[in-house]
Amino acid sequence: MPVKRPGRDAVPNMTDYDAERARFRWEVPQRFNAVLDILERRAEQSPDELALVTLRRDGGVTASYTFRELNLASRRMGHALAGIGVGKGERIFVMLPRIAEWYVALLGAIRIGAVPVPGTPQLTSRDIEYRVDRAEAVAVITDTDGAVKVDKLTDRLPTLAHRVVAGTAPSAGWHTMDGLLARASEGPTPVDPTAADDMMLIYFTSGTVSYPKMVAHTQASFGLGHMVTARYWQDLRPGDLHWTLSDTGWAKAAWSKLFGQWAQGATVLEMDLGKSDPDLILDTIERHGVTTLCAPPTLYRSLVVADLASYDLSRLRHCVSAGEPLNPEVIRIWEEGTRGLVVHDGYGQTETVNVLANFRCLPVRSGSMGKPVPGFDVDVVDDDGASVSVGDEGNVAIRVEPERPAGLFTGYWRDPDATAAAFTNGWYFTGDKARRDEDGYFWFEGRQDDVITSSAYRIGPFEVESALVEHPAVIEAAVVGQDDPDRTQIVTAFVILHPDAAPSPQLAEELQDHVKRLTAPYKYPRRIHFVSDLPKTVSGKIRRGELRDRLRGTTQT
Secondary structure, rough: OOOOOOOOOOOOOOOOOHHHHHHHOOOOOOEEOOHHHHHHHHHOOOOOEEEEEEEOOOOOEEEEHHHHHHHHHHHHHHHHHHHHHHOOOOEEEOOOOOHHHHHHHHHHHHHHHOOEOOOOHHHHHHHHHHHHHHHHOEEEEEEHHHHHHHHHHOOOOOOEEEEEOOOOOOOOOOOEEHHHHHHHOOOOOOOOOOOOOEEEEEEOOOOOOOOEEEEEHHHHHHHHHHHHHHHHHOOOOOOOEEOOOOOOOOHHHHHHOHHHHHHHEEEEEEEEOOOOOOHHHHHHHHHOOOOEEEOHHHHHHHHHOOOOOOOOOOOOOOOEEOOOOOOOOHHHHHHOOOOOOEEEEEEOOOOOOOOOOOOOOOOOOOOOOOEEEEOEEEEEEEOOOEOOOOOOOOOEEEEEEOOOEEEEEEEEEEOOOHHHEEEEOOOEEEEEEEEOOOOOEEEEEEEOOOOOOEOEEEEOOHHHHHHHHHHOOOOEEEEEEEOOOOOOEEEEEEEEOOOOOOOOOOHHHHHHHHHHOOOOOOOOOOEEOOOOOOOEOOOOOOOOOHHHHHHHOOOOO
């Protein structure tokens, strides 16, 4: 019998914030595997309850899996990967859209101790080459479009021994995922494949002064860690149908589409969205009875422009947002349009699980990052790790000594200098600036580095600058984020041209197309300013902060 979906009157999982904070202790076993200890156990306890529903771009159902069915699919995938020679600890580059195969691929790899390296389908062949090479991936799992991109790199990926396509193979040398699964066993895989501190996932960050770094997460840090994300912030429970609108290439997908939600007994909804369509999204919420929604601020801004009153959103009971602070006005319109639903902002990074949040059991402070999640000691500190006074700006930091919390990455893989810079004086420094008010709520002030947040994408300027200077007309370039009411920021470039090149709208468009070809399309500069020089420090580093200040003082478009 299907589990009844909870309504808006459901009692929060956490009813007393201070008591839960005092009570909470991380319990991390020595041996742990997220697939076996969460999905397989849930399949034994509730085999016929829905774990995953996937939709086409028009809203029609493409697949649905009970916990038993998804567990068996992950077994087949694990056997299939082992059968072609993928072993424990080896990296698999996974680049798939929002389809069921993404889940099966990741779950199959994780259950045998292999390490998926997710990437967004928007990546170019150049992006793929960098990621496969840096991670020394032995296998790739992608769709037909991705396989075509990989085929362009045939002689440049020496570690890549296995190629799997979800769809039609564009050339010889590819295994089809359907073919592998059809021949694979549904029997148990190794019963004790991983320790809790074995690596489970690698995500690439956005680069600021270098190419993207590799964030290493263990079985415990993301498998166990995201239980607090799902339990406290998302407030999930059996019967919930949870929808997170996030690309599969971003860590937000692991935040809200994998283990934490299933540990709570919720069903995950996935939709192969193209360009976000507010009316399609609202229609999907109504038609399928979505109960909990997680979306970036950019999407909420577009949803509140739609005619909310024309949709029946009565089964929607809890809404959360992350990525950047959500405007109080958007929160107000959404609350009015949904007849009482307040968006609960949360905060975390690729390097963490949810560590700050507005919770159902506490008053929401619109625009704030919320309070620390149980299990985390988060503070606003100076550069030496000392707490700053209430109301003063400082570094958002997570205490890691004397006890390191689960839910925190182990470090930047194969980058000891970056790891050492992030972990100092007993704290993990997030790189974000904030202030804390007298009631313990955190308020975001900005990034310490130069990462650009645009339409929920995090973009490092270095990659865009590197692409620009490869154009023969460009001598030097600097890239910053310019404030934008719809996208939070837009990528903006300042370009010094070769003496033989002349500024023009045509050249600006040519440079934009050039960047789109060399790197993921969402990274291209939407505005280009041709300049004769760039502000620099005495050591020659570009002063991006000065460029951002210059943009805030100009109306140039």
